[in-house]
Every structure is written in C-alpha cells, then in structure tokens.
Amino acid sequence: MTDAKPALTTRPMTRLARGSRTWRDLSPLLRLLLLTQLAFNIGFFAVLPFLAEHLGTAIGMAGWLVGLVLGLRTFSQQGLFVVGGALTDRYGVRPLVLAGCVLRIAGFVWLGYARDTASIIAAVLLIGLAAALFSPAVESEVARQAVLWEEAGHGPRTRVLALLSVAGQAGAFLGPLLGALLLAVDFRTACLAGAGIFVLVLAGHLRLLPQHIPGRERIRARGGLRELLRNGRFLAVCCAYGAYLLAYNQLYLALPDEVQRGTGSQAPLAWLFALSSILVVTAQLPVTHWAARRLDLRRSMTAGLLLISAGFAAVAAARPAGWTGIAGLLPAAVFVVLLTVGQMLVTPAARAWVPELAPDGRIGLYTGALSSVAGLIVLAGSAATGALLGGTLPGWLPWLVLAALPLAAVGLLPRRVTRRAPSAAT
Template identity: 55%
Template sequence: MQRWWLLGRLRAVPGPTRLLLLTQLAFNVGFYLVLPFLAVHLAQDLMLAGWAVGLVLGVRTFSQQGLFALGGALADRFGTRPAVLAGCALRVTGFAILALAGDLWSVLVGAVLTGLAGALFSPAVEAALAEQGAGLERRGTITRSELFALFAVCGEVGAVAGPLLGALLLRVDFALVCLVAAGAFVLIGLAHVRWLPRSAPRHATEPVLAGWSEVLGNRVFWLFALCYSGYLLSHNQLYLALPAELQRAGHPWALGWLFALASLLVVLGQLPMADWARARLGPRRALPLGFALLSAAFAVVALDVWAAPGWGALTPAVSMVVLLTFGQMLAVPTAQDLVADLAAERRLGAHFGFLSSVGGLAVLVGGAGVGHLLDGFGALPWVVLAGVPALGGAALWLLIGRVREGHPVPDSEQ
C-alpha cells in the first residue's frame, strides 16, 4: 500500500518536480553502488595502509560537504540545469578514474571529483525543490514540507537499492561497480538534458559569490544553521558511535541489519510523519520534538552502557536507531522548508549550501571529539551526544518563534 501511495504522490506533482525527486533516487543508487565498498577495495585490492584509506574517505567527504556553499552559489548564478549537468559530468569522470586507479594519488583525484560533483548538484536540486514547492503549495498541490518528505523517501530508496546492486556487481570486479555507477550518472545527465526545462537563473547578471554576503548577513539563518548542525552530528553517529556500541555489546554483525531497519522506517514512515507534523504540530513543535527524539536516542544508550553482553545488549542500539530515524523524519523536511522561509525565498542555493557546510564542519570537529570520548569513557560520550540535540532543539524552539508567516521577523522585532 505504501508503495502505491508513494507513486500516487509522485504522480501528483508536475513533471519537472517529479524529475528532481527521481533524480535524488538515481543519485543515491549511483553513489551507494560504490561508496560502501570503497574502503574495502582500497585496503584489500590496492593494499593501501589504514591512514591512506582514512585520508581518501576524509578528502572525499570534505570536497563535497565543505564545498556545498560554493556549489550553492554556482547554482544561484547559473541555474539548476547547468549545475546538475556539471555535477554529473564530474561524477562520471571521478568514478571512471576510481575504476582504473592503481595508486593513492589517482584514487585521491577520483575521490575529490566525486565529492565536488555532489557539492555542485545537491544544493542545486534542494534549492530548485524549495522554489518549486512554494508555487505548488500556493496552488494547493502539495506543501513544501511534504515535497521534502518525498525527496527523503526517494533518496532512501536509492540508498537501499545501491548497495544491493553494488554487492552483486562486486562479485565480478570493483571496476565494474564504478563503471555501472558512472553509467547511472550519464543517464541522469541525459534525463536532465531532455526533460528539465531551461530557466533563467534569478541572479544571472551578478558575480558568483555575490550571494555570500547576503547569506553571511542573515543572522537568523546563521543561528538556525548552527542549531541544526546538531542534527547532522547526531545522524553521523550511525557511522561512528553505533558501530562502537555494537562492538561493546558483542554484536558487530548487526550493523547492516540496523541500517536496513533505518531505511525501512524512512521508506514506510516518512510521508505519514510529515503529514502528521504539518497537520498537528507545525514547525515550532515538530522540529524541537525531532531533536528531542535525537537526544533520547543517545540517552537510552547512556542508561544501559554497562549492560552485560547477550541478546538483550542489542536493545540500546536498536532503540538508538529507531529514535534517531524518527527524529530525522520529523526534523529534516521541516527544517528544509524553513530554510527557504529564513532566506526570504532568495539565494536558495547559497543558503542550502551553507547549511550543509556548517553541518559538515560540525561533524568534522565534533566527530573527532566524540571518537576520543568513545575510547574508554563509559557513558560520558552518550551523555554529551544527548546534550547536543537537546540544546539545539531548545534553541530552535526559541528561534522559530521569531519566524512569522514563513518570513524572518524584521530586525526591529528581534
């Protein structure tokens, strides 16, 4: 039933908007075809040292997350279509290089290009959805928060399908995995050439970085971005703290199953959660409630961190994944809708780009600290992790109270 409900929602939106949603699905299929298996390939096939594997993964992440602000500015200047096409071209090139790479330097070049590609097309797609969602909401077709919920579901479907297909292709060769992923991005690019309408960008006559001063001067948005970065730090613990907890509990094998559980919850629950948040809660309650669930996810592990090994020791980890996922489903579509409001519907690419870059910096700095605390500090890292979204949620509740009817409150009322 949920599958047909999702298809019905997709059919309800216009063709260009549907293309952007399906693009996110295809992006994630192509991305997750390769990335889950990259570290193993580097270590086992290319025989790279652990520090080199970590360097490649870190450089790839930084070249994407750290450059989102630049990618968003380019999308504002040149438009969604050129940004997506350039990103697809870079990712095709990056995956082709990874397929042929036999040494650290060529791997680094491929990793940087795949990351830079994401920095180009992700803010462009999010900004285009925010802009189109405003028009669809005015016409009563779908609310913008519902549109971002659909965006999340499509992305999650791709994130599930990608590793499954990648695991099958990996039986042949890692190079084949990379080349199939490159082919997926060729098809995405061709689809945008064929079906995404050309539209004149709003800021075509201005310098590429002209919007940065506008974003940097938006104090309410910066406070929002800083508070929201707690979500990104929390979500990143699925890759850092969750494996550590499963190792402590004696069940490291459960990691894949818990990732599958999180994906299943998003696919089945994101649309109903978004409907409920919109109809019953509103953004001022939905976003802090989502952050409260993020906080509870780490609190349950802190309460049981010294439990004896056994099947029952999986309970904190399972609870953590479930609560994190429900918090994500409440918080993310609501926050993405608010970004456009806080930006006053201007410079959307730059605003979405900066939001991601601030979160990436929080993950970089906070991840190092959390990693240190996880190394023998008992319940302390979980208490700290619980405190971050708790404080962020409280601050967001106060901040959203300053947003009226979808626009930032004028300075005189702040």
C-alpha cells in the same frame, strides 16, 4: 448529520493513497528532480560503501591513509555545497546538474582504474566535487518548487521535501545491494556501473531539464555570503541542523562501538542500517503528514531533536547493566529507531525553513550553506566524539554527552520565522 458522512469516509485513506495523490499532484519538473535524487543515490551507494575495503585490501593502503581519502571526499562534497549553491543562483539549475553528472562519470571511471595514491585521491575529489555541484542545484529547486506547490493549495511543502528524503533513502538502500552484486565481478565493474547510471541521468537531463525554469531568476550581484553571515536566524537553524547531522553520523562512529560491545561482532550493523532505511522509505510520508497537521517547522525540528536525544539517553541508561547478546543489541536498536524517526521530523522541516530565511534569488546559496555549515560542525564534533569514545571514561558518559547536544540545539532554534525582504541584488 449527512454532511459529516463524506469526511468519515475519506478519513481512513491509506498511507499509500496519500503518497500516490501527492505524487500525482506534482509537476513534471518536481517528479524529474525527485527521480534524480533516487538515481544519484543508487549510483553513489553502489560504489562508496565498498571503497574503504577496496583501498585497504586491494590497494594495500594504510588505515590512516584510507581515513584521509574518505575525509577528503566528504570535505570536497559537503564543504563545497555552499559554492555549488552560489553557482546555481548565478548560472541556473541545468548547467550545474549537467556539469556535476559529467564530473561524477569521470570520477567513477577514474576510480575504477586508479591504483596509486595520487590517482585515487584525485578521483575521490572529483566524485565529491560533482555532488557539490548537482546536489545544491536539485535540493534548492525542490525546496523552491515545494513552496509553489504549497501556495497552489496542494498541501504543506514538507510533503514534497519528505518525498525527497524518501527518494534519497531508497537510493541509499538499493545502491549497496547493486554494488554487492557487482563486486562479485570486481570493484572496477561497480565503478563502471555507477558511472553508467550517471550517463543515463545526464542523457535524461539533457532532454528533459528545462534550459530556464520559470520564476527562478539568476542573480548576478555579489555580497550574498556577507549577508548570509549576518543572518542570525539562518545560522541558528544551520547549527541545530548540524547537531542533528552530528547525531546521525554516530551511526558510523558510536553505534559500531556499542554493537561490538553488546554482541562481540559488527555483523548486526548491516541489519540496523537496513532497519533505518526501511523506516524512512515506509514511514517518512505518514510521519510528515502527521507533523504537517499538528506542528509548525520549529516544533517539528524540536520534536525530532528530542527523540534523537532520547535515543542516546536510552543507550546511556542501559550501559551500566552490561547486557550482552540479543539483550545487548536492544539499546542500539532503540537508538536507531528514535534517531530515524527524529530524522524524519528534522530533515523536511529544516529544508522547508530555508526558503523562508533566504532572500529572493539566494535559495541555492542558502541551501548549500545549510549543508556546509552542518558539515563543519560534524567534522569538529566527530573528532571530539572519537576522543570521548576512545578515552578512559565510563561507557555511558559519552552517550550522555551526545544526548545533551540535541537538547542544546533546541535552544538555538528561532522562536519565529518571518519572510525576509527581497534582496536588492535581484
């Protein structure tokens, strides 16, 4: 009887204590990488959310040209993640992080002073290329360190990867607040402040990031991309992750349309975005803790995709009622909550799955490819979604189609995952 007493006293451990214990157990390198993700997003989101308004109002660009500039930035970042990942495998984490910081500093400074179209495009391409270098380096090393953390008996790797999501989302929440304050001066000041943050990151990593990280061997042989394209299980996970990312992208495409319909204004969007960020920052670790105890990686992704599908279905079901005002905002709020909780289940699980599917020495390439393949799916899917939303179909039908996509993605997930054999090229 007395043996059960300690278990009863430890069970009510607070969420904060669990998160603090996880943080204390992390290696100095993992803490540095997670703080890096936070700093990256603060610097990035202090500038980029305000770029479209700057280009359209201050520079006077046409709407189609603003869209082109934003699309080029996304392509130069997301589309080239696979290149950054391959370079990380070949040259190591430190050179890619440092080079990416230098390019991001140059890009932000250039953007702050750019006035003509060619200079603006060059600056945003530089900003996107910077992330294509440093993000796969950081994310792949966090994933590798998370596996080592799990093997050392500290707990499921998804806890570490959940902290990566929390750090990124906290930066995405704080960055726009900083940017909004700086815009009281002007856009150039916001750009220079963003560059300043990356100067600090660069200085910190010059001092703290190891020249060589133990256990991460650089791979010299080629052929990794051909092997990747033959890895059906990995590509299936990429496609399922792409379906999630396409759904997440509807925060910027379908959700504004629904909010405008329900309330006659875009103003509530800011509150819905804040709701999503706060949910991730406060609930990501508890959700991951629950999922790690009850679900494997496939079931976690499945549950997340089903919740996302339910979010779209909720809007589709409410559309025929034609609610407006506060009631008209409720379906959009339900969508945001279900999408965000689904994101909390899908993202750590997908990142945790990559090391199981990648050959030894190729984790950078596979981490980058996860984002690049998903980015291509978003690019194609967003065009199709835009056509659906802008067409003459009943308002509920595009949301029903969007609800079907995560359901289809569940069927793509591998039934089981086994560790691949070490690459002969290592």
